[in-house]
Amino acid sequence: MESVTTISPGKCILFGEHAVVYGYSAIATAISLYSSCTISKSDHETISVNLENYDKIYEFMTLNELASSFPEQFNQIRYLFMSLHNKFNLNFNNIKITLKSSIMPGSGLGSSASTAVALVSAFNEFYGLNLDKQGISEVAFEMEKIVHGSPSGIDNTICTFGNSIIFQNGTYKFLKMHQDLKFIITDTNIEHDTKLAINEIKTLREEDPKFVNNIFRNIGKLSKAAKRELIKGNKKHVGELMNRNQNYLSSLRLVNQEISKVINTARMFGALGSKLTGAGLGGCVITICKDKKIENIISQLDKQGFKSYLTKIDNQGVRIEKKE
Numbered sequence: 095m096e097s098v099t100t101i102s103p104g105k106c107i108l109f110g111e112h113a114v115v116y117g118y119s120a121i122a123t124a125i126s127l128y129s130s131c132t133i134s135k136s137d138h139e140t141i142s143v144n145l146e147n148y149d150k151i152y153e154f155m156t157l158n159e160l161a162s163s164f165p166e167q168f169n170q171i172r173y174l175f176m177s178l179h180n181k182f183n184l185n186f187n188n189i190k191i192t193l194k195s196s197i198m199p200g201s202g203l204g205s206s207a208s209t210a211v212a213l214v215s216a217f218n219e220f221y222g223l224n225l226d227k228q229g230i231s232e233v234a235f236e237m238e239k240i241v242h243g244s245p246s247g248i249d250n251t252i253c254t255f256g257n258s259i260i261f262q263n264g265t266y267k268f269l270k271m272h273q274d275l276k277f278i279i280t281d282t283n284i285e286h287d288t289k290l291a292i293n294e295i296k297t298l299r300e301e302d303p304k305f306v307n308n309i310f311r312n313i314g315k316l317s318k319a320a321k322r323e324l325i326k327g328n329k330k331h332v333g334e335l336m337n338r339n340q341n342y343l344s345s346l347r348l349v350n351q352e353i354s355k356v357i358n359t360a361r362m363f364g365a366l367g368s369k370l371t372g373a374g375l376g377g378c379v380i381t382i383c384k385d386k387k388i389e390n391i392i393s394q395l396d397k398q399g400f401k402s403y404l405t406k407i408d409n410q411g412v413r414i415e416k417k418e
């Protein structure tokens with residue numbers, strides 16, 4: 095094979111972020127924003143890694159050189175090379191890798207998971223490793239742990255399998271969300287740090303386990319109730335559950351001024367429900383409303399400098415886009 099290109103969708107957590115890290119249910123959907131990875135044979139005896147979003151190209155003469163000098167910021171990529179080398183005895187000579195993503199890092203839309211899944215899947219295809227989707231997701235999960243510390247695994251799962259899922263304790267079930275449901279995703283323009291947010295919740299839970307565990311239990315129940323309403327397509331009930339989920343996230347101190355501004359604006363102009371999505375302390379907010387209100391809510395948010403995007407669900411998850 096001369097070259098392969100894979101793409102993997104981003105994700106949006108509808109219910110249950112953070113609680114999911116502690117074993118409670120959460121619901122996520124794959125969205126049609128993509129990361130892509132191309133691996134091609136090169137004429138040089140080198141390993142070249144082009145990280146387009148960072149404007150960086152790294153070139154290594156050998157895998158040893160890569161192991162000792164790949165920048166720490168991208169430790170998850172170094173890990174992947176070394177782990178595939180150890181498991182499959184690969185040396186990666188003469189290859190050129192290009193990774194890019196239309197998902198902004200720190201937006202809560204799964205840029206790291208989506209990129210990891212696309213990269214693992216491209217290696218899988220290029221070297222014929224025979225990993226199935228579960229195998230791809232598991233390797234991407236190891237990379238996610240390097241980036242985020244102790245993630246739940248929901249992000250790599252949804253980016254791999256696509257559709258919508260209810261996820262708990264490492265296992266998931268597909269959920270057929272009613273086709274009438276659309277969510278407005280609004281960027282607060284504040285980059286968040288998932289690892290930091292996860293750590294802050296960990297500290298809060300150590301300080302007051304009763305309070306935090308009680309919130310998590312309630313969030314878990316909301317996710318289960320939301321599953322039924324998402325299938326039925328009851329926007330009003332979905333919205334109410336989102337607002338309740340948001341109140342819990344707010345008690346966990348995951349809300350900042352910009353998140354509040356977006357939520358208040360959306361609600362002022364008729365949203366049925368609005369909440370942060372992902373780790374919080376920045377990133378994106380999701381909103382549900384009647385179809386006739388969508389345009390106005392988006393335009394009111396736009397006037398305040400917040401760009402929005404209407405969800406379109408990706409039904410396939412990671413896939414091969416091109417092979418030569």
Ligand code: MEV
Pocket residue numbers: 107110111112113114115202244245246247248249288292372373
């Ligand atoms: C991040 O997308 C969602 C969190 O719940 C972390 C995780 O589940 O890994 C905050």
